[in-house]
Amino acid sequence: NVKLMWRFMSRESCHSVAPHCSNQMKILASVPQFCNSPTMIVMVGLPARGKTYISKKLTRYLNWIGVPTKMFNVGQYRREAVKIYKNFEFFKPDNEEAMRIRKACAAAALKDVTAYFTKEQGQVAVFDATNTTRERRAIIISFAKEKGYKVFFVESICDDPEIIAENIRQVKFGSPDYVDRDIDEAMEDFIQRIDCYRASYMPIDDERDRKLSYIKIFDVGNRYLVNQVQDHIQSRIVYYLMNIHVTPRSIYLSRHGESELNLLGRIGGDSGLSPRGQKYANALATFIKGQNIRDLKVWTSHMKRTIQTAEALGVQYEQWKALNEIDAGVCEEMTYEEIQENYPEEFALRDQDKYRYRYPKGESYEDLVHRLEPVIMELERQENVLVICHQAIMRCLLAYFLDKPADELPYLRCPLHTVLKLTPIAYGCKVESFFLNIEAVNTHRERPVNVDINRNPEEALQTVPDHI
Amino acid sequence: EKSTELSLSSDKTPSNPRELTQNPLKKIWMPYKNGLPEKTHISEKGLCMTNCPTLIVTVGLPARGKTYISKKLTRYLNWIGVPTREFNVGQYRREFVKIYKSFEFFRPDNEEGLKIRRQCASAALNDVRQYLTEEQGQVAVFDATNTTRERRETIIQFAEQNGFKVFFVESVCEDPDVIQENIVQVKLGSPDYTNCNTEEAVEDFMKRIKCYENSYETLDEVLDRDLSYIKIMDVGQRYLVNRVLDHIQSRIVYYLMNIHITPRSIYLCRHGESELNVKGRIGGDSGLTPRGKEFAKNDLKVWTSQMKRTIQTAEALDVPYEQWKVLNEIDAGVCEEMMYEEIQENYPLEFALRDQDKYRYRYPKGESYEDLVQRLEPVIMELERQENVLVICHQAVMRCLLAYFLDKTAEELPYLKCPLHTVLKLTPVAYGCKVESISLNVDAVNTHRERPENVEVSRMSEEALLTVPAHQ
Numbered sequence: 001n002v003k004l005m006w007r008f009m010s011r012e013s014c015h016s017v018a019p020h021c022s023n024q025m026k027i028l029a030s031v032p033q034f035c036n037s038p039t040m041i042v043m044v045g046l047p048a049r050g051k052t053y054i055s056k057k058l059t060r061y062l063n064w065i066g067v068p069t070k071m072f073n074v075g076q077y078r079r080e081a082v083k084i085y086k087n088f089e090f091f092k093p094d095n096e097e098a099m100r101i102r103k104a105c106a107a108a109a110l111k112d113v114t115a116y117f118t119k120e121q122g123q124v125a126v127f128d129a130t131n132t133t134r135e136r137r138a139i140i141i142s143f144a145k146e147k148g149y150k151v152f153f154v155e156s157i158c159d160d161p162e163i164i165a166e167n168i169r170q171v172k173f174g175s176p177d178y179v180d181r182d183i184d185e186a187m188e189d190f191i192q193r194i195d196c197y198r199a200s201y202m203p204i205d206d207e208r209d210r211k212l213s214y215i216k217i218f219d220v221g222n223r224y225l226v227n228q229v230q231d232h233i234q235s236r237i238v239y240y241l242m243n244i245h246v247t248p249r250s251i252y253l254s255r256h257g258e259s260e261l262n263l264l265g266r267i268g269g270d271s272g273l274s275p276r277g278q279k280y281a282n283a284l285a286t287f288i289k290g291q292n293i294r295d296l297k298v299w300t301s302h303m304k305r306t307i308q309t310a311e312a313l314g315v316q317y318e319q320w321k322a323l324n325e326i327d328a329g330v331c332e333e334m335t336y337e338e339i340q341e342n343y344p345e346e347f348a349l350r351d352q353d354k355y356r357y358r359y360p361k362g363e364s365y366e367d368l369v370h371r372l373e374p375v376i377m378e379l380e381r382q383e384n385v386l387v388i389c390h391q392a393i394m395r396c397l398l399a400y401f402l403d404k405p406a407d408e409l410p411y412l413r414c415p416l417h418t419v420l421k422l423t424p425i426a427y428g429c430k431v432e433s434f435f436l437n438i439e440a441v442n443t444h445r446e447r448p449v450n451v452d453i454n455r456n457p458e459e460a461l462q463t464v465p466d467h468i
Numbered sequence: 469e470k471s472t473e474l475s476l477s478s479d480k481t482p483s484n485p486r487e488l489t490q491n492p493l494k495k496i497w498m499p500y501k502n503g504l505p506e507k508t509h510i511s512e513k514g515l516c517m518t519n520c521p522t523l524i525v526t527v528g529l530p531a532r533g534k535t536y537i538s539k540k541l542t543r544y545l546n547w548i549g550v551p552t553r554e555f556n557v558g559q560y561r562r563e564f565v566k567i568y569k570s571f572e573f574f575r576p577d578n579e580e581g582l583k584i585r586r587q588c589a590s591a592a593l594n595d596v597r598q599y600l601t602e603e604q605g606q607v608a609v610f611d612a613t614n615t616t617r618e619r620r621e622t623i624i625q626f627a628e629q630n631g632f633k634v635f636f637v638e639s640v641c642e643d644p645d646v647i648q649e650n651i652v653q654v655k656l657g658s659p660d661y662t663n664c665n666t667e668e669a670v671e672d673f674m675k676r677i678k679c680y681e682n683s684y685e686t687l688d689e690v691l692d693r694d695l696s697y698i699k700i701m702d703v704g705q706r707y708l709v710n711r712v713l714d715h716i717q718s719r720i721v722y723y724l725m726n727i728h729i730t731p732r733s734i735y736l737c738r739h740g741e742s743e744l745n746v747k748g749r750i751g752g753d754s755g756l757t758p759r760g761k762e763f764a765k766n767d768l769k770v771w772t773s774q775m776k777r778t779i780q781t782a783e784a785l786d787v788p789y790e791q792w793k794v795l796n797e798i799d800a801g802v803c804e805e806m807m808y809e810e811i812q813e814n815y816p817l818e819f820a821l822r823d824q825d826k827y828r829y830r831y832p833k834g835e836s837y838e839d840l841v842q843r844l845e846p847v848i849m850e851l852e853r854q855e856n857v858l859v860i861c862h863q864a865v866m867r868c869l870l871a872y873f874l875d876k877t878a879e880e881l882p883y884l885k886c887p888l889h890t891v892l893k894l895t896p897v898a899y900g901c902k903v904e905s906i907s908l909n910v911d912a913v914n915t916h917r918e919r920p921e922n923v924e925v926s927r928m929s930e931e932a933l934l935t936v937p938a939h940q
Contacts, residue, residue, distance in 0.1 A: 206706075210705075210706075222710070222711060223689075223693075223708070223709065223711070224707075224708070224709040225706070225708050225709075226706065226707040226708075226709065226725065227705065227706045227707075228705060228706070229725065231853075232853060235722075235725065235726055235853060238725065239718075239722045239725075242709065242712065242721065243718055278485065281485070302495075302496060302497065303497075304488055304490075304497045307497045308485065308488060311485055311486050311488070311499060312485055319497075321839060321842070332833075361804075370793070370794075371843075378715065381718065
């Protein structure tokens with residue numbers, strides 16, 4: 001089958017010269033390949049300045065856009081080495097025993113960074129620790145230089161006592177270090193812990209460190225200093241860090257109401273709402289009003305069914321072409337049965353790798369992630385937003401917020417007539433699901449057991465949901 | 469026209485949702501009443517960049533790249549669809565004071581000179597106000613030295629009175645080589661120095677810079693902490709970014725942090741002639757003809773789309789290349805792989821609408837040039853970061869990229885000539901881009917269709933097909 005061969009051939013024809021890439025599976029990405037040296041992102045800052053928050057978020061974002069990234073939290077290593085945390089005295093600068101342990105933990109983490117880059121095809125490692133002394137940073141720099149890794153520092157500087165206190169409340173109290181303490185004790189201890197670092201804290205110096213690549217974040221994003229951005233990935237990281245914020249807000253994700261084509265079990269197309277879908281639109285309006293959301297922005301795709309849904313809300317909405325449903329190419333408006341009949345190989349290939357599979361003359365989930373990146377960036381900038389979109393789109397957005405990997409993403413459950421409310425909390429995202437009590441067809445097709453090209457139709461169609 | 473009112477929910481009851489109609493040109497679904505589209509629905513571009521106009525204000529000594537940045541930023545914003553215009557106060561001064569004598573005009577004790585300069589700044593701000601309030605401009609770039617806090621305060625007040633947001637872009641540089649190069653590239657050719665020899669001009673200009681130095685008050689971290697600004701240091705080595713307020717400012721910062729001035733060239737070309745080209749068909753994903761394979765033979769980054777014909781072209785170069793899906797040709801939707809004659813026969817209405825507004829027209833189930841620009845924005849951003857790059861792409865895509873580099877308007881863009889077997893070499897020079905067209909002396913079919921005279925929906929087939937290029 002020449003077409004299949006061509007698709008395979010063109011996947012393989014992306015050349016690459018860098019030695020680090022030789023083992024890497026070539027992702028036919030729609031972003032340029034960052035196929036040069038791996039990058040270490042090194043956090044810098046006193047405790048409770050948001051380093052771990054930033055590390056986790058950045059890691060989540062980079063993985064979602066397709067850059068294999070892993071976080072290395074030195075505190076974790078310390079907790080594994082010293083089973084029980086007594087109190088802040090561990091962090092006193094004159095505590096030689098503790099110093100030895102902490103150095104060893106940092107070294108162990110760096111060793112794991114090397115393993116991640118050389119054996120696990122990692123591209124970015126986020127080294128999350130205070131790294132508050134020039135000496136410690138020099139060790140990291142020479143380690144990276146020796147191995148051929150690029151280094152990008154992210155320093156968080158904040159002296160606003162309220163922000164720091166809120167930070168401590170949100171994430172420190174729940175830490176394993178303070179699991180048996182009462183809140184006041186924990187707060188007291190943590191503040192003394194911060195003081196242990198203060199005396200020896202040397203921020204990155206704009207003069208002496210002018211050759212280093214770094215971003216300094218002041219007061220949770222009020223101000224930034226960016227120095228010597230070396231390459232594309234660092235530029236993207238800077239852009240991302242400059243767009244995120246910590247203001248409390250919620251993001252509501254919903255699909256359009258049930259559509260005429262949904263009822264018929266047909267994928268794609270641009271049909272209108274079914275009567276039940278219209279009911280959902282009205283129910284959504286009631287629900288949203290009841291949530292009493294401040295300054296809600298509403299976004300839809302360019303497709304009729306999401307716009308009709310938004311119309312019922314009676315508020316302004318913005319249409320984004322980027323939110324359009326995945327383009328099923330030659331399979332647009334087909335039922336799964338028809339796809340099986342007309343394109344059995346395609347159907348099987350899709351089940352084999354639903355994330356990377358691209359419909360002929362259409363798109364893949366991987367393509368979707370690429371086109372949704374500006375949506376994610378704008379969602380990060382915004383506060384309260386309701387996104388009315390489509391099944392595949394919602395799966396991609398959800399995977400970003402809930403840190404789901406590529407192989408789970410295409411199977412996330414996003415049923416019709418259900419609103420998901422996402423509220424950032426601590427290091428992650430709280431999800432609340434609201435089914436608005438209007439019946440709808442099920443459009444979720446599980447991965448069947450047999451994904452072989454030579455399977456028979458019954459096996460292929462086993463998991464197709466019911467329809468007219 | 470943007471409406472900021474909420475649409476009245478009392479107009480619509482649950483049992484009476486508004487009807488939707490699809491705009492025939494852009495294929496956008498809009499609510500309508502009594503047969504006419506309603507206005508309360510906003511931006512279908514998908515992004516409300518800002519809700520009030522923005523005034524970008526440059527700050528910096530002469531020869532720090534302010535005009536270079538102003539022009540480039542203006543070009544970029546217009547290309548992505550944000551109506552932007554620059555206002556260069558030096559221009560106003562040249563129109564007022566017909567002949568430039570010497571740097572003495574700029575001496576801080578030259579009362580007459582100061583008066584004129586203040587007037588010019590006012591005149592420029594007046595034009596800014598007109599552009600942003602009466603001409604649907606969204607961004608105005610106020611290009612002047614603006615080196616004193618006092619002058620900047622005047623501008624801030626002006627903006628406040630008119631409801632404009634202000635974003636400062638300061639360029640700070642003390643590297644004498646960079647400044648010298650700057651003077652050589654753009655000052656020597658300035659109308660101010662047409663009658664001077666090089667040495668005279670440089671000497672005068674250096675004295676001119678001196679006139680500003682003593683009163684220069686750079687944006688201060690403490691004193692100006694409530695202002696929104698980016699301070700660019702040493703041509704992009706370092707940036708200080710303060711209080712980014714909204715989406716457009718965030719995009720501007722991202723753009724400014726990605727551009728550079730290292731000399732380089734960008735090569736744009738289409739794939740070698742394809743089988744479908746020869747038959748007069750549009751789009752599709754076919755291979756190269758024997759003729760086309762000839763063309764594809766010529767240390768440099770090479771980018772292609774994910775369509776076979778560009779990849780085949782790159783393969784022949786035998787160098788590493790990267791495939792970008794976003795460089796794929798415009799999606800002609802239901803018209804994919806059709807000849808123009810077939811489009812006229814099957815979709816005469818669509819064919820006419822396209823001729824009426826080729827930039828905004830979206831093929832049914834396909835794309836418009838406007839959509840292309842949006843999907844090409846990351847390519848432009850990466851081209852800005854890179855140095856020497858060869859982009860092997862397609863006719864519509866190449867037109868969009870070319871329009872960006874050559875500052876062509878949306879009306880001109882879809883008709884830019886990008887023939888097969890011709891490489892365009894773009895080299896940034898002074899404030900613009902030098903273009904060299906390199907024809908590879910290999911014959912190819914012509915695929916350029918000019919706008920026909922009659923674009924009426926009621927026109928006859930012959931009139932529609934008048935400008936279709938010859939094919940098999």
